Amino acid sequence: MQFVRFAVVGFVLLTVIYVLISIYSRSVRRERLEDDWAELDEEARAGISRDDFVEAGMAAYQSGFRRKLILLVYVIPTIAVATLIYVIN
Known part of the structure; x- marks a missing residue:
């Protein structure tokens, strides 16, 4: 149960940061x-x-690569926590 609470709080914090x-x-x-x-x-x-x-420039930005890179806000911490849990256990 604690892990689910941690995951939900983490997701909310990552969403705010995103x-x-x-x-x-x-x-x-x-x-x-x-x-x-x-x-x-x-x-x-x-x-x-x-x-x-x-x-027109903002429309180009919307379909650009930089906007997609911001999604790494979710990926990198998730991988870091999963790796940390794996290494500790």
Whole structure:
């Protein structure tokens, strides 16, 4: 019973960490896209608005590899705890 409680609490904590990292990563990416748009010359800016540029970049981020890497928040601690339990027992 204690293991189930430990697993549930661990999963909840990992989920909170995952959400916080995801929010931070999206924020950093959005800020970088806004800076990239500001650095464009007037000719390149004329064809697209700032919001459209940022939204297109965020859509690319959603299907990107970096977003999937954040899922390692679940994998690495789980493997570490399983290895620790195996080694101790």
